[in-house]
Amino acid sequence: MDGERLSASLLELEDEINWDAAAMLERAVRLEREARALGDELLVARARLSQANLQMRAGDVAGAAQRIWKVHQWAVEHDARQLTARTHLVWANIHRHLGDAAQCLEHSVLSVELLDETATDHMRIWHRVKLGDALSISGSMDAARLRYRQAAELSVRLGRPDLLLAVLNNHAYAEFAAGHHDAAQRVAGRLQEVSRTYGFELDASLLDTIGAIQIGNGQHAEAEKTLIACIDQHNDGNQDDADALPEYLLTLSRAQRGLGAYGRAQRSLDASRRLCEERELGHVLVRVHQEQSELHAARGEFAEAYAAHKLFFAAHQRQHSLQREAQARTRQVMFETAEARQEAERFREQARRDPLTGLRNRRYLNELLPGLIATDPDLTVAIVDIDHFKRINDELSHDIGDQVLVQAAKLMETELAAIAPDGFVVRLGGEEFVLVLPETPVKHAVTQLDALRRTLKGFGWDALTAGIPVTVSIGVAGVPDAAKATQAAVLSIADRHLYAAKHGGRDRVVWSGSTRGRASAA
Numbered sequence: 001m002d003g004e005r006l007s008a009s010l011l012e013l014e015d016e017i018n019w020d021a022a023a024m025l026e027r028a029v030r031l032e033r034e035a036r037a038l039g040d041e042l043l044v045a046r047a048r049l050s051q052a053n054l055q056m057r058a059g060d061v062a063g064a065a066q067r068i069w070k071v072h073q074w075a076v077e078h079d080a081r082q083l084t085a086r087t088h089l090v091w092a093n094i095h096r097h098l099g100d101a102a103q104c105l106e107h108s109v110l111s112v113e114l115l116d117e118t119a120t121d122h123m124r125i126w127h128r129v130k131l132g133d134a135l136s137i138s139g140s141m142d143a144a145r146l147r148y149r150q151a152a153e154l155s156v157r158l159g160r161p162d163l164l165l166a167v168l169n170n171h172a173y174a175e176f177a178a179g180h181h182d183a184a185q186r187v188a189g190r191l192q193e194v195s196r197t198y199g200f201e202l203d204a205s206l207l208d209t210i211g212a213i214q215i216g217n218g219q220h221a222e223a224e225k226t227l228i229a230c231i232d233q234h235n236d237g238n239q240d241d242a243d244a245l246p247e248y249l250l251t252l253s254r255a256q257r258g259l260g261a262y263g264r265a266q267r268s269l270d271a272s273r274r275l276c277e278e279r280e281l282g283h284v285l286v287r288v289h290q291e292q293s294e295l296h297a298a299r300g301e302f303a304e305a306y307a308a309h310k311l312f313f314a315a316h317q318r319q320h321s322l323q324r325e326a327q328a329r330t331r332q333v334m335f336e337t338a339e340a341r342q343e344a345e346r347f348r349e350q351a352r353r354d355p356l357t358g359l360r361n362r363r364y365l366n367e368l369l370p371g372l373i374a375t376d377p378d379l380t381v382a383i384v385d386i387d388h389f390k391r392i393n394d395e396l397s398h399d400i401g402d403q404v405l406v407q408a409a410k411l412m413e414t415e416l417a418a419i420a421p422d423g424f425v426v427r428l429g430g431e432e433f434v435l436v437l438p439e440t441p442v443k444h445a446v447t448q449l450d451a452l453r454r455t456l457k458g459f460g461w462d463a464l465t466a467g468i469p470v471t472v473s474i475g476v477a478g479v480p481d482a483a484k485a486t487q488a489a490v491l492s493i494a495d496r497h498l499y500a501a502k503h504g505g506r507d508r509v510v511w512s513g514s515t516r517g518r519a520s521a522a
Contacts, residue, residue, distance in 0.1 A: 003040055006031060010043065013050040014086065015122035017166050021058040028054060045074050045083060053090050061097045064090070085114035085123065089130055101138045108134035121158045125151050129170050136174035144174055161198040165191060165206065173209050181216040188213045204234040208248050211255060220258030227252035246275040246284045253291055262299050269295065286315045354427040356402060357409035365426045365434060369487045372438060379479045380445035382435040383494045384412065387471045387506040389431035396465060403464055405431065408472075411456055419448040434491075442478030442511060449474055450509045457507065473501035476511040 013028055028050040035043035049071045056064035068090055075083040092107035108131040115124055132147035148171040155164035168191040175184035188210045195202050202210070207230035214223035230248050249272035256265035269291055276285040289312035296305035352364040372379050386408060393401040405427075412425045412433060420437040427433055437445050453472055461470045475498025482489035493512070501510040 025054040105134040223255035380437040384433040386431040415452040471507035474509040
């Protein structure tokens with residue numbers, strides 16, 4: 001698969017609302033392998049984010065949290081704005097699972113703020129929906145309604161009635177969860193109207209939402225019809241999560257209890273219970289026990305209701321404990337991953353510094369200098385060499401030589417900070433250094449570098465070097481000096497000027513000057 005088709009396949013995963021988590025996760029893993037074979041890091045990152053999202057949907061929140069760190073870091077470092085927006089949306093869902101409404105809201109806000117012209121229609125709509133969800137669970141229902149309204153208007157404007165159904169579904173459920181049953185009923189009515197207008201058959205999850213709202217409004221007969229249609233829809237082959245059918249049966253049982261059809265309600269509840277036990281769905285089974293208690297009480301079976309309530313309470317406590325453990329595991333994974341990331345960054349930083357002087361090293365120079373040369377026509381680069389450094393090592397000791405290097409490095413860093421605050425000093429090795437001066441035209445830089453030379457020469461070295469002088473020779477090059485603006489070309493010119501300074505008597509600064517082809521001392 002070429003890059004374009006692979007990107008399109010990933011987009012299908014990224015912009016999907018209905019989930020078959022296991023099959024889609026397998027597909028995302030395969031797409032990552034293909035992206036690696038192509039050597040496309042962005043496609044690899046997108047595939048890994050899809051995997052994190054699907055892991056979370058399948059209930060492995062800790063695994064999702066662990067996987068998403070590197071994706072998010074890569075997206076930020078490479079200014080992949082669309083990918084960064086998507087990572088924030090997944091982060092929001094992870095924090096929702098952790099019960100952290102504040103962090104869920106923060107990431108949801110960022111996922112919307114990052115939307116730009118690269119965002120897909122799905123992102124522009126769905127990220128606003130999820131911000132509405134985050135606001136609703138934070139108790140800000142008025143603000144949530146604004147986001148749902150924006151998402152609905154966008155769906156109409158962009159000609160996406162399929163997404164409009166999803167927007168209305170989430171909005172209706174949020175109103176229902178907040179206890180605003182009349183508002184939930186109105187939104188659910190619009191949802192049904194949209195489905196009729198565009199010829200959409202409402203899927204099982206939408207029908208379950210509508211049925212729950214009807215129960216909340218005391219419309220138990222209508223709710224039973226809706227839930228029967230919901231279960232028929234599910235049985236016709238819709239791909240739903242493992243807990244979907246037990247949930248639908250539980251809602252149906254509640255509607256039938258409200259109708260007084262206790263026999264039908266018990267049969268629905270028993271079917272839900274069997275599925276929960278077969279699929280080990282403890283989170284649904286808790287509510288099955290609760291509904292069983294309600295059903296016994298409705299039939300006047302108070303002893304049985306009490307026994308069922310005891311089962312509910314024990315299951316609730318057990319489920320709460322499991323949830324807390326899962327949250328703790330996820331938080332631990334997030335903490336350990338953050339620690340590992342910080343440790344890796346620390347080692348990366350160490351690898352870019354000279355251990356003796358603490359200055360940046362050649363690796364850092366190779367990372368930054370090409371970009372500066374390409375973008376800054378006023379960049380100046382200087383190579384500095386300590387004169388007769390071998391004499392210091394031979395006559396005094398290598399330890400004294402190291403102390404001279406450390407002190408010279410400090411002086412150069414201090415002086416450079418005054419000349420070019422955005423500049424940096426690199427130790428190339430031995431007694432040789434490179435000074436990088438952004439936005440500093442070479443003529444101005446030479447004057448300042450000559451002042452640095454005098455500062456180094458005038459430092460009180462006697463106590464350290466027993467009277468042996470410490471001076472430097474400096475070769476300077478500006479980007480305009482090079483026929484080709486490359487790192488190799490600029491450093492070659494500076495090195496040539498350093499050679500001229502050494503052979504011209506040392507303790508001097510040499511640059512191209514105004515006379516072409518002739519080096520002059522400052």
